[in-house]
Each structure stands twice: as structure tokens, then as C-alpha cells.
Amino acid sequence: MRGLAKDLARLVGPEGFSTQPEDLLVYRHDAIAYFAQGDPAAVVLPTGTTQAAKVMAYASQHGIPLTPRGAGSGLSGGCTPVRGGIVLDTKRMKGILEINRGNLTARVEAGVVLADFQQAVEGQGFFYPPDPQSKSVCTLGGNVATRAGGPRAVKYGTTVNYVLGLEAVLPDGEVIRTGSACVKHSAGYDLTHLLTGSEGTLALITQATLRLLPKPPATCTALAVCPTMDMAARIVSETIAGGVVPSMLELLTTASLAVFNRFVSPPLPEEGEACLLMEFDGTAQEALRQAQEMADACRDMGAIDVRVVPQTDEAAVYWMVRSRLYPLVVSRFKRVVTEDVTVPRDRIPEFATKVMGIAQEMGLAMGLTGHAGDGNMHPTIRMDEVSDELQARADQAMAKVIKAGLALGGVISGEHGVGLHKAQFLELELGREQVALMRRIKKAFDPTGIMNPGKIWPPELET
Amino acid sequence: MQGLEQYREALERCSQCGYCQASCPVFSQELLESYTARGRTLLIKAALMDGALPVGKRTKEIVANCLLCGTCAHTCPGGLPLDEIFVAARNQLRPSGPAASLKRSLHRKLMEQRGHPGALGKLGPLAKTMGLAPADLPQPAAHPFLADQPEVLKPSGQMRARVAWFVGCAANSLHLDTAQAVRKVLLANGVEVVLPQELACCGLPALAQGEVDMAQDLARRNLAALAAQEVDAVVTECTSCVLMLRDKMTRLFEPESPEAQAAQALAPKVMEVGAFLHKLGLSQAPQGRDISYTLHQPCHAAGFAAQVQAGLALLEQVPGADYRPMADPAACCGAGGDFFLKNQALSQGVRQSKMDQIERSRAEVVVTPCPACRHYLGLALGPDKVKHPLALLAGAYE
Numbered sequence: 001m002r003g004l005a006k007d008l009a010r011l012v013g014p015e016g017f018s019t020q021p022e023d024l025l026v027y028r029h030d031a032i033a034y035f036a037q038g039d040p041a042a043v044v045l046p047t048g049t050t051q052a053a054k055v056m057a058y059a060s061q062h063g064i065p066l067t068p069r070g071a072g073s074g075l076s077g078g079c080t081p082v083r084g085g086i087v088l089d090t091k092r093m094k095g096i097l098e099i100n101r102g103n104l105t106a107r108v109e110a111g112v113v114l115a116d117f118q119q120a121v122e123g124q125g126f127f128y129p130p131d132p133q134s135k136s137v138c139t140l141g142g143n144v145a146t147r148a149g150g151p152r153a154v155k156y157g158t159t160v161n162y163v164l165g166l167e168a169v170l171p172d173g174e175v176i177r178t179g180s181a182c183v184k185h186s187a188g189y190d191l192t193h194l195l196t197g198s199e200g201t202l203a204l205i206t207q208a209t210l211r212l213l214p215k216p217p218a219t220c221t222a223l224a225v226c227p228t229m230d231m232a233a234r235i236v237s238e239t240i241a242g243g244v245v246p247s248m249l250e251l252l253t254t255a256s257l258a259v260f261n262r263f264v265s266p267p268l269p270e271e272g273e274a275c276l277l278m279e280f281d282g283t284a285q286e287a288l289r290q291a292q293e294m295a296d297a298c299r300d301m302g303a304i305d306v307r308v309v310p311q312t313d314e315a316a317v318y319w320m321v322r323s324r325l326y327p328l329v330v331s332r333f334k335r336v337v338t339e340d341v342t343v344p345r346d347r348i349p350e351f352a353t354k355v356m357g358i359a360q361e362m363g364l365a366m367g368l369t370g371h372a373g374d375g376n377m378h379p380t381i382r383m384d385e386v387s388d389e390l391q392a393r394a395d396q397a398m399a400k401v402i403k404a405g406l407a408l409g410g411v412i413s414g415e416h417g418v419g420l421h422k423a424q425f426l427e428l429e430l431g432r433e434q435v436a437l438m439r440r441i442k443k444a445f446d447p448t449g450i451m452n453p454g455k456i457w458p459p460e461l462e463t
Numbered sequence: 464m465q466g467l468e469q470y471r472e473a474l475e476r477c478s479q480c481g482y483c484q485a486s487c488p489v490f491s492q493e494l495l496e497s498y499t500a501r502g503r504t505l506l507i508k509a510a511l512m513d514g515a516l517p518v519g520k521r522t523k524e525i526v527a528n529c530l531l532c533g534t535c536a537h538t539c540p541g542g543l544p545l546d547e548i549f550v551a552a553r554n555q556l557r558p559s560g561p562a563a564s565l566k567r568s569l570h571r572k573l574m575e576q577r578g579h580p581g582a583l584g585k586l587g588p589l590a591k592t593m594g595l596a597p598a599d600l601p602q603p604a605a606h607p608f609l610a611d612q613p614e615v616l617k618p619s620g621q622m623r624a625r626v627a628w629f630v631g632c633a634a635n636s637l638h639l640d641t642a643q644a645v646r647k648v649l650l651a652n653g654v655e656v657v658l659p660q661e662l663a664c665c666g667l668p669a670l671a672q673g674e675v676d677m678a679q680d681l682a683r684r685n686l687a688a689l690a691a692q693e694v695d696a697v698v699t700e701c702t703s704c705v706l707m708l709r710d711k712m713t714r715l716f717e718p719e720s721p722e723a724q725a726a727q728a729l730a731p732k733v734m735e736v737g738a739f740l741h742k743l744g745l746s747q748a749p750q751g752r753d754i755s756y757t758l759h760q761p762c763h764a765a766g767f768a769a770q771v772q773a774g775l776a777l778l779e780q781v782p783g784a785d786y787r788p789m790a791d792p793a794a795c796c797g798a799g800g801d802f803f804l805k806n807q808a809l810s811q812g813v814r815q816s817k818m819d820q821i822e823r824s825r826a827e828v829v830v831t832p833c834p835a836c837r838h839y840l841g842l843a844l845g846p847d848k849v850k851h852p853l854a855l856l857a858g859a860y861e
């Protein structure tokens with residue numbers, strides 16, 4: 001793109017962008033390297049809405065594809081610049097603009113890192129529950145753009161439940177403010193929640209007004225090692241049916257027990273097929289009581305080992321390990337393909353059986369983990385070698401898993417978004433008419449089609 | 464720690480999770496992803512290993528813009544030896560030509576002389592030759608600490624333990640107060656101290672320049688000198704020396720080689736001097752001191768933070784001394800060895816966040832066992848405001 005560097009220097013200054021291939025390598029993909037397809041022409045790092053708007057207007061005028069990027073921790077290829085062009089990195093827009101005690105809201109810029117935000121609000125006695133496990137790096141803009149969730153979704157919902165308003169830049173550079181800082185709002189179409197989860201295909205989110213909660217006084221963690229996957233799945237659905245609402249309820253494979261054992265003592269028995277890691281919150285007494293009741297229930301159902309960890313610092317170790325399990329697994333295999341299917345919670349046992357059946361039928365090593373408390377499952381295929389044949393088989397297996405999930409009333413993605421990875425399945429879940437309507441909405445926002453092209457739906461649907 | 468090629472498998476294990484963004488002091492200033500370990504490793508692989516990208520100025524700049532603090536390696540869930548990979552990259556990118564070899568031989572001499580320029584003359588002209596800014600360089604003492612020490616120092620009372628003391632280059636030639644404090648506290652507590660004469664610099668500064676051969680030569684010399692000692696422990700007051708002697712040196716040579724085995728045998732005996740004293744217990748009670756202090760934990764201690772904490776616990780035995788923790792004692796100070804000399808703006812940015820934390824702790828002095836952190840924080844706070852933890856303890860033995 002001739003003259004690009006000169007134009008960008010004019011728009012954002014020489015420090016605000018790079019067109020050097022050495023800098024651009026890392027911007028070719030998100031947390032999944034094999035999604036990389038195109039080479040971006042530039043990465044641009046605006047420091048605020050004004051600069052971002054200038055860049056967007058420029059890209060529109062010149063028909064340059066533009067892909068928003070937060071931390072690049074996505075797992076669906078969402079911020080992968082498949083058509084090249086500009087990667088718009090929001091990480092320099094990192095101001096926490098306001099924490100409003102009286103209204104229990106906060107206003108932030110898109111590039112604020114989730115963990116920094118949580119630390120800031122918790123320092124003032126507040127609580128921002130959404131907790132994708134990548135929280136040490138992922139941005140609030142990325143969270144909003146993907147409707148990110150995490151273990152706490154079982155009790156507190158996902159990012160979508162906390163977004164009250166947004167500031168966004170439309171592709172032509174115009175700035176809009178949607179929603180408000182009010183708890184209730186019923187004027188006009190809810191563009192706030194249309195942009196929430198739009199994966200950078202409609203507009204660039206530059207600021208968000210987020211809802212806060214008072215911080216629960218105490219938490220208590222518990223862990224149960226289960227002899228079978230089926231038992232673990234049944235514990236989850238019976239817990240939910242019994243009206244107990246843990247603040248986190250995670251299903252893990254027994255392989256993770258070995259990882260826990262590197263950090264915790266006494267060691268956990270590395271047996272069985274699955275384990276459940278959970279947390280309860282409330283007053284210290286309430287949290288402990290719920291954890292103990294849950295522990296008793298797990299023992300009654302035949303769990304091999306159950307422990308209750310009331311100390312926060314000790315419990316933090318379990319949750320630290322939890323947040324590192326996925327990258328750890330990936331680092332042990334040549335390639336890992338992971339899915340994000342979510343099913344109604346009463347269907348988890350059936351889904352688990354289906355997944356294990358598919359793994360066997362296709363001759364693949366598959367693990368099943370997930371934020372089980374909210375039905376969000378991460379079936380994960382682990383490959384010791386990479387070949388076209390194996391990848392094709394893995395793709396086939398994942399297609400079967402997705403269809404099995406849909407047949408149980410599930411959805412193709414619970415939290416990672418569609419991105420590149422699941423574009424081919426969108427119609428399968430939503431149907432032709434709904435996708436066609438979404439295409440018309442996309443056209444209304446982005447008539448020239450510069451915003452994150454190649455995502456959400458397959459290229460043949462892009463007209 | 465030879466060529467980059469030996470890290471290929473490790474590089475392939477990178478999950479691309481991006482978690483290394485969370486902790487890199489350079490990235491936190493620039494916020495450009497090519498400075499994260501994820502970006503650096505992708506670049507190193509493409510440019511320096513696969514030849515997919517020509518090696519240009521920008522590659523060198525990115526490789527050089529790293530404090531080698533190792534924080535990313537400690538953050539990485541996959542446990543990639545990231546800082547070692549960055550050293551190997553520097554090794555491959557070492558400049559050649561007469562100026563570079565002059566610089567290299569001066570550097571080697573300085574390390575062989577345990578940080579003291581001695582006959583090389585004042586550091587000033589030397590620094591000029593090396594292209595460093597003399598204004599911010601610490602001035603070496605006229606006589607190094609070790610110049611007038613006997614080979615064995617006898618404790619005042621009954622002998623409770625015998626150690627070999629690895630005096631770091633900084634304590635030997637720049638921060639003599641640290642060396643004097645360590646000597647005083649060890650002797651007051653019944654520790655007999657051996658000062659092996661043949662020791663040289665631990666070699667970590669050589670590694671930071673990518674000078675792997677030089678680091679190996681120094682390590683061989685140190686291993687030989689220490690193997691000969693009959694002692695309970697090898698102690699050192701410098702965090703970077705601990706890191707080198709306990710950790711880096713074990714991977715500096717071919718696995719299974721005699722040197723690697725010697726390094727493996729030595730590693731568990733190496734202790735930060737404060738941690739050693741804490742384990743031994745003080746036999747002489749410190750007097751009261753009316754002082755408040757906060758700890759800055761050096762990044763090189765990330766793998767043995769418990770030792771720094773043990774050293775800190777010693778200070779809690781000083782009546783009246785008031786510990787005022789800062790928000791994140793382990794956050795980088797920006798020094799990165801001599802990184803701050805060449806990357807002033809970046810280092811100052813990192814240091815500013817640290818200064819804010821120090822100010823909020825409202826402590827009178829900062830204690831830190833790393834001489835580079837001490838020097839660099841001292842440039843901003845004033846030299847008397849930053850000390851080695853044992854200097855604070857030594858003050859309670861007046």
C-alpha cells in the first residue's frame with residue numbers, strides 16, 4: 001500500500017503505528033497460530049477515540065480492511081487480519097475513566113486489561129465478575145466484542161450482563177454513544193447489545209460503561225475427584241437442579257490433577273476420569289456451609305476424593321492453576337483443537353457421553369473440560385503430530401461434536417465467539433433467514449465492508 | 464546454552480496464549496506486541512532460525528530491547544526458557560569488527576578483575592570506548608574490597624558455620640558498604656568466611672551481552688575455585704550472582720559434561736546471604752533502630768523469591784525497624800543490568816511506576832539485594848536511600 005506509512009504518520013504520529021514486518025509478525029494471529037492467513041500492512045495504536053476515528057475514516061475512504069485487536073488472546077481467530085490491511089490495536093487506550101460509587105458503574109477505555117480493572121474496582125470494595133481465564137491480558141474491549149465469560153458465569157452471567165453503554169466508532173469515522181449509565185433504559189433499538197458480541201465486524205468499541213456489584217465478603221473453594229466423566233456431569237446437573245448456585249463450577253480432566261499436584265499439598269489422587277473445581281461465595285459462614293454440603297453430596301455420589309479449601313490464599317493457587325491449564329496442555333502437544341460448544345445444563349451428561357463416543361469413533365485423543373456450571377464445554381482434541389489427514393479427521397470430529405451440541409439444544413459458541421473458526425457453522429445454528437438479516441445489519445453499519453472481513457460467516461455469504 | 468537451534472522444540476511448544484504480555488516491563492511501556500515474549504520468539508524464529516525474514520536493524524533493536532529479567536519465563540504457563548532463548552539470540556547477533564572485539568576484551572578483563580578496573584584505569588574513558596554514558600555509571604572505589612581481605616575471616620565468638628563468600632563485582636568495587644555490612648553481620652554471628660582468591664565475576668553480565676563463551680570461561684574458573692572448598696554453603700550478597708550460580712550455570716554447558724555436573728553439584732549449596740543467616744539463626748541479637756523500610760524484590764529473584772523473603776524476615780528481628788510493604792515489590796525498577804544506560808527513556812518510564820509505589824509506602828529507605836536495582840533506584844531517590852538488606856541489619860550491630 002503506497003503512501004500508507006506517510007499517511008499514518010500524519011494521522012497518529014510516528015510512534016503510533018508500525019509497518020515493519022518484524023513488528024507485524026505477531027499481529028498475524030490471535031492465541032491460535034494456525035489461523036494466520038494474511039499479512040497486515042500496518043498495526044496502528046491510537047491513544048484515544050479521536051485518533052481511532054481518524055484512522056477508521058481513512059481506512060473507509062481507501063477501502064482498507066481494518067481488524068480491531070485487543071490483547072490478541074482470542075481463541076476463534078477473531079482478530080486475525082485475513083485480508084491484510086490495518087490491525088487496530090486498542091491497548092494504548094487504557095484509561096479507567098470513572099468508578100462511580102453512587103451509581104455502581106465504571107467507565108473504561110477499550111484497551112484496559114481485565115485484571116487491572118478488577119483490581120481497581122476490588123480496591124474500592126466492588127466486584128466485576130466476568131472472568132475469562134485470560135484475564136491477566138485480555139482487554140475489556142475484546143471481552144465486550146466477544147461476550148466473554150468465564151467460570152463465574154454460572155452465578156453472575158457473562159460480559160453481556162454488565163454492559164450498560166458503549167462509545168463506538170463507525171467505519172466512516174463517526175462516533176456514537178449507545179445505552180447509558182442508567183440501570184434501566186428502554187428507548188430505541190438496543191444497539192449496545194448489538195455491538196456487544198459483534199466481534200469487530202460492525203464498529204470499533206472505544207469505551208464501555210460497565211455495571212459493578214458489591215464484593216461478596218468471602219469465598220470458599222472445593223474440589224472433587226470423580227471416577228467417571230458421567231458422574232462428574234451428573235453432579236453438575238443435579239447441583240443446578242437442587243437450587244445450589246456455586247460462584248464457579250469447573251469440569252476438568254484428571255490430567256489436570258498432576259498439574260495441581262505441582263503446587264498443592266497434600267497431593268490429590270491422580271485417578272478417575274474427571275474432577276470438579278468449585279467456589280461458593282457469600283458470608284464466610286454461608287460459603288463454607290455450601291462448600292461442605294456440596295462436598296458431602298459429591299462423597300455420597302461416589303467421588304474418590306473431596307476437599308474443601310476455605311483459605312483464600314490457598315484457594316487462589318487452585319484457581320491460578322485453573323487459569324493456566326489450557327496453555328499448558330497446548331504446550332505439551334503439537335497441536336490442540338478446542339471447541340466452545342454450550343449446552344443446557346441438564347444435557348451435560350448426554351453431551352459428555354456423545355463427545356467421548358465421537359472421540360472413540362474417530363480414533364482421536366479428546367479431553368472434555370469446561371465451565372460446566374453454565375453448560376459451556378471445551379472438548380479438546382490433542383495431536384502428537386500434525387498432518388493434513390489428522391487435521392481433516394479432527395475437523396470432522398469437531399463438526400460432529402458441534403452438531404451433537406446443537407441437537408441437544410446447544411449453541412456453537414458460549415464465549416469465544418465465531419471468528420474464523422466457526423464461521424462455517426453459523427447458519428447451522430441460526431438458520432438462513434437470521435443470518436441473512438444479520439448480513440443486512442452488517443451492510444447498514446459497514447457499507448464498504450472494511451470491518452474485520454472474513455469473519456462470522458464464510459466468504460461465500462459476503463456479498 | 465549454545466545455538467538457537469537447540470531451542471527449536473521449546474519454541475514449538477509456545478501455545479501463543481499471550482500470557483507473557485502481563486508481565487514484561489518493556490512491553491508495559493511500549494504496548495507494542497513485538498516486545499512481548501510471544502512477539503520476540505516469533506521474530507527470532509522467523510529471522511534468526513528459519514531465514515523467513517532478513518535480519519535487519521529492527522530485529523536487532525527488538526532483541527536488544529529486553530532487560531533479560533526473566534519475568535516472562537516465570538509467567539509462561541508452558542515454562543518456556545524464554546530469557547535463555549533471548550540470550551542465544553543475542554549471541555547470534557553479536558557484533559564483529561575491531562571496535563566490538565576491543566569492547567569485548569575490556570569487558571572480559573573487567574569481569575576477571577571482579578568488576579574493578581584496576582590497571583585499566585578509571586571507568587570513565589573505558590565507558591566512553593564502550594559507548595556508554597559516563598554520567599550515570601557508578602564510580603568504582605579506589606581500592607576494591609577484596610584488596611585487603613585475608614583468605615579466611617575468623618568470627619569473633621564461637622564458630623557456628625563455615626561458608627565460602629562469593630563477593631559480587633558490585634560489592635567488591637562499587638558498593639563497598641554492602642561488602643562491609645555482610646562481613647560484619649556474618650562474623651558477629653559466628654560464621655567463618657572463606658574468600659577464595661581465584662574467583663572471578665559470575666558471568667551473568669557476559670550472558671546479557673550474548674557472550675556465551677566468555678560466561679563459560681568465567682564459570683569454569685569459579686567452579687574450580689568453589690569445588691575445592693569445604694564449606695556448609697556458598698553465600699553471596701548479589702541476587703544476580705545467586706541466579707547465575709544456582710540456576711543459569713547448570714544449563715550453560717552441554718548436559719552431562721563435567722562442567723554441567725560440577726554446576727549441578729554446586730547449585731543447591733548456593734544461598735543468598737540473608738537467607739543463609741535466617742536459616743542459621745542470629746546468635747547475636749540486633750540492637751534497636753528507628754527506621755522504616757520497604758523491599759524492592761529484584762526480577763532476578765523470581766525463581767527464588769523465598770530466599771529474598773527469608774532475608775527480609777531477618778530484618779524483622781531488628782527492634783524498632785518498621786517494614787512498610789509496597790504494592791508490588793516484584794515490579795521491575797527499569798535497570799535491567801546496564802540496560803538503563805542505553806535505553807534511558809524506556810527505563811525511566813518503568814522506574815517511575817516503581818517510584819510511585821515507593822512513595823506510597825512512605826518508607827525512609829528501600830532495601831534490595833540487587834546492586835543494579837540499588838544503583839538505578841539510587842539515581843532517582845538519592846544514594847543513601849537504597850541499601851542492601853544486610854546493611855540495615857549491620858547498622859543494628861554498632
Ligand SMILES: Cc1cc2nc3c(=O)[nH]c(=O)nc-3n(C[C@H](O)[C@H](O)[C@H](O)COP(=O)(O)OP(=O)(O)OC[C@H]3O[C@@H](n4cnc5c(N)ncnc54)[C@H](O)[C@@H]3O)c2cc1C
Pocket residue numbers: 030031067068069070071072073074075077078079090110131132133134137138139140141142143144145146147148149150151199200201203204205206323326327415416419452479480481
Ligand atoms: C488461555 C486462554 C484462556 C481463555 N479463557 C477464556 C474464558 O474462560 N472465557 C472466554 O470467554 N474467553 C477465554 N479466552 C478467549 C479470549 O481471551 C477472550 O475471547 C477475550 O475476550 C479476548 O480479548 P482480547 O482483548 O484478547 O481480544 P482479541 O483476541 O484481540 O479480539 C477478539 C475479538 O474482538 C474484536 N475486538 C477486540 N477489541 C475490540 C474493540 N475494541 N472493538 C471492536 N472489536 C474488538 C476482535 O476484532 C476480535 O474479533 C481464553 C483465551 C486464552 C488464550
Ligand code: SF4
Pocket residue numbers: 327331476477478479480481482483484500501504538539540541542543545
Ligand atoms: S506465555 Fe509462554 S506459551 Fe504463552 S505466548 Fe508467551 S511464550 Fe508462548
Ligand code: SF4
Pocket residue numbers: 486487488489490498499500503528529530531532533534535536545546549
Ligand atoms: S526477559 Fe523481561 S524484558 Fe525481556 S521479554 Fe522477558 S519480561 Fe520482557
